[in-house]
Amino acid sequence: MNKGILITFEGPEGAGKTTVLQHVLPELAKQDIDIITTREPGGIRIAESIREIILAPENTAIDGKTELLLFAAARRQHLNEKVLPALADGKLVIIDRFIDSSVAYQGYARDIPVSDVEMINNFATDGLLPDLTLYFDVDTAVGLARVMTGDREVNRLDLEAQEMHEKVRAGYQKIAVLHPERIITIDASQELDQVIADTLLAIKTKFPESFDGN
Ligand SMILES: Nc1ncnc2c1ncn2[C@@H]1O[C@H](COP(=O)(O)OP(=O)(O)OP(=O)(O)O)[C@@H](O)[C@H]1O
């Protein structure tokens, strides 16, 4: 039985998820609540190893279904080893990417039927859904330009055609419309300070009992 809170950050390449997460963390930590942050694929040794295989630029032979299964395998192990124990301890867990990444990238962008992506993920997660998902929406050209000029390594998926990135964004926008009870869209094209402020407001508004408005 989960007592904690699960929040996921989602969005196309360069939307600012990782940067915003680093900035909101100290603010959230001012409250009397234990927080852990983690990422997918990765977050634990085994899943980080799977990440290396999936994202290595030379691994162009990986097909869409293999990619889907590798992300799902990393997800299950990460949940079992890290996320579920933290939730059981009553912690707030924030994951940089989760199931909606698979639906947007492997489903809408790679053209694997979304129902298949959902079925594989349901199997991998035993149906676990986030309490809140923040979708960071940004024009794909803006996001990719940020990635290319930033200091993080460029991976195999960054190098996909612009058309695929457009499908990813359109996919996320559909997912957000389909799940308004869970997903809040943040305009990630704004100045970073405004994106951070919107993110904090969304979290504090959704969980007023955990954040007393400070
Ligand atoms: N609102 C913003 N305005 C301008 N630059 C930004 C903004 N948000 C993030 N950046 C910059 O964009 C780059 C990419 O940000 P970040 O790595 O946080 O994105 P991301 O969503 O985690 O990307 P990915 O999922 O592709 O790894 C970084 O150099 C970061 O400083």
Ligand SMILES: Cc1cn([C@H]2C[C@H](O)[C@@H](COP(=O)(O)O)O2)c(=O)[nH]c1=O
């Ligand atoms: C979880 C997950 C991720 N992806 C993609 C999205 C990105 O291109 C990379 C992860 O890189 P990041 O710098 O950590 O954002 O993997 C995916 O296609 N499907 C997934 O389920």
